Amino acid sequence: NAGVTQTPKFQVLKTGQSMTLQCAQDMNHEYMSWYRQDPGMGLRLIHYSVGAGITDQGEVPNGYNVSRSTTEDFPLRLLSAAPSQTSVYFCASSRRRLKTSGREQETQYFGPGTRLLVL
């Protein structure tokens, strides 16, 4: 298994440009999420998805769109990049929680990250 993969590794954008950060996982995980990591802020959840066709907002969703047409892919779109979106972006995936009792393996597996610089 390749695990969680992200492309590109590094990107420079000008203010107002658009781009899509790609994320894919080959573990058949239903839950996928996007975080941004900023110095002193930890990781903050942008958007997440509990399965194909289902997405929801996290803590900092403004300026980002997502879609989930397949289980494997969860792209993050910046429609009009702003310098405040300069950050490192991590995609993560995990098994969806089952509605049964007992232990749940909610470990999230992270991708290698995309470093984005918006000028």
Added chain:
Amino acid sequence: AQSVSQHNHHVILSEAASLELGCNYSYGGTVNLFWYVQYPGQHLQLLLKYFSGDPLVKGIKGFEAEFIKSKFSFNLRKPSVQWSDTAEYFCAVYRNYGGSQGNLIFGKGTKLSVKP
């Protein structure tokens, strides 16, 4: 507000010193607890996790953490650190909202620098 607090932003230790990084969370009810590590230039890796059972959890590379429910804490410890432990450490709490999908909430991280 729901939060995860890590007490120290930056910890500097000499090799062989003991380590304890604090983590407190503000949720009631059932939580799953994690510590992730991020080595310089790398992505997050799971260090250890707690779901239920023995509150003393052992992870990789000699790390352990103790869940103290009454204190809402999940502190990370290592008896003797090595230079290779230099990294940033993140505490995270997964909260399940009564059967629906919850989310992982991260603390702001603690940078550990180990001097050789």
